[in-house]
Amino acid sequence: MTESALRFQHVAKRYGAAHVLRGVDLELRAGECFGLVGVNGAGKTSLIKCLLDFCALDEGSISIFGRPHHQPAARRPLGFVPERFTPPYYLTGADFIRYLLSLQGLPYDPQAVAAMLAALDLDADALKRTVRSYSKGMTQKLGLAACLLSRKQLYILDEPMSGLDPKARALLKQQLRTLQRAGGTLFLTSHALADVDELCDRMAILHDGQIRFAGTPAECRAAYRAETLEQAFLTCIA
Numbered sequence: 001m002t003e004s005a006l007r008f009q010h011v012a013k014r015y016g017a018a019h020v021l022r023g024v025d026l027e028l029r030a031g032e033c034f035g036l037v038g039v040n041g042a043g044k045t046s047l048i049k050c051l052l053d054f055c056a057l058d059e060g061s062i063s064i065f066g067r068p069h070h071q072p073a074a075r076r077p078l079g080f081v082p083e084r085f086t087p088p089y090y091l092t093g094a095d096f097i098r099y100l101l102s103l104q105g106l107p108y109d110p111q112a113v114a115a116m117l118a119a120l121d122l123d124a125d126a127l128k129r130t131v132r133s134y135s136k137g138m139t140q141k142l143g144l145a146a147c148l149l150s151r152k153q154l155y156i157l158d159e160p161m162s163g164l165d166p167k168a169r170a171l172l173k174q175q176l177r178t179l180q181r182a183g184g185t186l187f188l189t190s191h192a193l194a195d196v197d198e199l200c201d202r203m204a205i206l207h208d209g210q211i212r213f214a215g216t217p218a219e220c221r222a223a224y225r226a227e228t229l230e231q232a233f234l235t236c237i238a
């Protein structure tokens with residue numbers, strides 16, 4: 001049986017009177033690429049914040065490779081890139097990567113860093129520049145590079161394609177496939193259903209605080225008798 005990488009059981013989250021997550025049940029298998037989709041405000045980031053223990057659950061439980069998510073050691077295998085990634089503006093790109101690697105107890109390997117930057121189409125010159133001089137896409141690439149260099153078992157990527165140009169998107173997809181082939185598990189959110197269709201082994205649609213669908217993209221199209229994932233999504237949330 002395939003090991004469970006993440007298991008959300010009856011997860012509920014409220015912000016005041018707003019019930020954002022209302023009993024989310026979801027399982028990710030080790031080694032798969034899983035896409036979570038939903039309209040703006042559906043609660044995707046909130047689910048990730050719960051997983052990372054950035055906020056408390058109101059009900060339910062989450063386990064990471066079988067361990068309760070609130071144990072710091074359970075989160076050790078995770079790498080995370082947030083939806084709005086804002087590194088300290090006064091650091092250079094190299095400082096930022098060095099700092100993040102040092103938090104993992106990893107050395108700064110200039111060759112590995114250069115290779116990762118090239119793999120994401122971020123100019124090596126950016127390493128010497130302070131982050132305040134970066135464009136939005138460059139900042140996103142820096143965050144992705146630092147995360148993907150951290151050699152984790154499970155990568156949580158909240159809208160990883162956000163702000164990336166078409167070339168960088170294509171390159172990132174290659175990188176994600178490489179990580180998966182090396183045994184990594186990927187949990188990403190995306191509004192680009194074509195990317196989910198192309199990249200993800202399985203996906204889920206979060207709507208009205210609950211999982212409306214979970215399965216492969218092909219199963220999603222079949223379940224809603226749709227030719228495209230976009231049509232299936234629209235029918236699912238109607």
Ligand SMILES: Nc1ncnc2c1ncn2[C@@H]1O[C@H](COP(=O)(O)OP(=O)(O)OP(=O)(O)O)[C@@H](O)[C@H]1O
Nearest residue numbers: 015018020038039040041042043044045046047083
């Ligand atoms: N700290 C907070 N306090 C109050 N409400 C919040 C908070 N964080 C999120 N929300 C609300 O929870 C709901 C879900 O937000 P969330 O960011 O999880 O959605 P999302 O699916 O990630 O959206 P998007 O696709 O726009 O990024 C929204 O209505 C949002 O306004």
